[in-house]
Amino acid sequence: MRHRYGISLGVSPREPLSRTAELARAVDERGFEALWYIDFQLGMKDVYAAMNLAALSTENVLIGAGVTNLVTRHPTVTANATAALDELSDGRAVLGLGAGWSAVLGAGGTPSRLAELRSGIDDFRRLFSGEPCDLDGNEVRLATAKRQIPVYLAVSQPAMLRLAGETCDGAVLMGAADPEFCSWQLDYIHQGLETAGRDRGQLTVDLFVTMSIGDDEASAIDDVRAWATSQAATFHPWKRMPPAWERFRPEFARAAGAYGLVDHLSLQAGHKHTVSDEFVKSVALVGDLDTCVDRLRQLWQLDIDRITFALLSGGREQRLAQLADTVIGAVETEGGS
Template identity: 35%
Template sequence: MTSPGDGALRVGIRIPPCDRADRLVESVRRAEDLGFDQAWFPDSQLLWRDVFTVLTAAALATERIGLGSAVTNLATRHPAVVASAARSVAELAPGRFILGLGVGNSSVGPVGMRPSTGAEMRAGLTLLKALLDGQEWDFGGVRSRLRDPGPEIPVHLAASGPRNLKLAGEIADGAILLSGVSPKTLANATSHVRDGAIAAGRAAGEVSLTVSAFCAVTDDPLAAARRLKPICASIAQNGGAASLALAGIEVDVPAKVEGVYPDLVHAEDWDAAVQICSQWVSDAAALRFAEEFCLVGTAEEIVRKLRALHADGVTSVFLQHVGSYDPPTDLIESVGSEVLPGLASGSGL
């Protein structure tokens, strides 16, 4: 998609809004000080604090670091509401904000709603982008527009399935890939984004590629991999079995798993979730998942994988830690002190 010569790989960190906004900004400031390029915040109204409140606090408390939602949605939030909120953040951090959108998984599930369909995503994105561009829109006979649309806001779509990957290539400014870091799974995902771009008459390089990956800097990859079993199980549970199989991971997880709240990825009792998922995800499968979908290993190994991703056209990576209800303090420190210096210096090759 994008040429690796288009600039240095941007490395971001995912920070769940799990605490008061004024306390969370300390994590963002620390990430900025250590050289992270971006901080991304997920959105789930019952799990965390309001994402746009946290983004506002982060915008006011930082100077350089990019900020993004990873991701909000157009199901629990009307596109017009998202447009206004995004504009408000972008005004405080001009040139630093990316609006990341998805189908709404952890936002819709806890309130009994369903994720957005492909058709709903297309319609919502079209409306949202029109409002952000200052265009007038017909809301069922009432024509309205967003007053003071403000600075330009890149809109990125998180996707794992072929349809939404193609949709990202067709109408979004970027794709947030949930498809792993291995060359085979990455190539499969980016081919769908490229197909969407070409079908829309766009140049493939117009769509930036961001890879989302769980990360652990460790000398004990098996121990870290065991902690990832709920993530692997959730991918299999939510239509990702084909992607796992492409990486040589065969797991069969039931559609509903008892004893985990609110879901596998955001389990409040992570140790219990790991134990439950061990009946479907073996240690060997978890280790392969860590190798193919995540960035797990020594700092030097992670640097090599990051450079390989950039060589394959990835423009940005944002790293996630295991756990939804604490800030990624250890990951910020380990990546900031061990990985980013190696990436900048060219070591780890």
């Protein structure tokens, strides 16, 4: 059985929106199952414009915000926009929700707490039902609702991991392309499933990773260092993490202090030199082809359903072709099934 893969990307301010359709079509034609678009209103072009263009240009791939939040967009606005995406894509929309980080902090907001997210997930269920429902003390009804669009939650820390297991259709598993780290996270998802009495088949676990392949390891590491730094900055407030990762805590503190929101994921980001090579190699897939393929095989031994690659800027068509034609091909033909 062929494994399931996805792509995550954002539309750079320097990139014409018209190219969104072309790239989305390439993702769809290469057989990727999901296409996630970053929702960051200050650093990238509008996520819904991009997703709607993608919907009209593709036939099979699932399309969703990866991820949106409850702070910069009211749930009724998000639900209506997602219903429109679902209509344009003939039922291929998914909704990715998170506590909020770059989008929320950049707008001067505060990321949602666990209870707010739990309530928000329930709100989306009621809105997508199309029936009258109570929302913050007001009776509302989403006139455009047609079906229960799957809700994914972006998760990394224990309480959020359990919440996804308890209530969601999917989990966007954020953190690291490290088998030990992911296994630690998956234990909490399983706890959530057990608490709610849910079957494992009711939840799609989508692991988000990024990768840079090159015979020159130093160049490959530098290629993903900005992405790794963004991950490190989010790790800084964590109270619990796998014991093996405690050694990186000073790097997380440096990353949080140096991180620049507007340069989020940019290859030219000034904050990207605040983390060590060792951390970058732990959190991302970097190195030559054999090294990256071997790590992917290890990740596929875990209880995950899909691996989504964050497609970094700079030669995206070439990165996509390498990923689809070389990397995935090697995983699937050399012990990846």
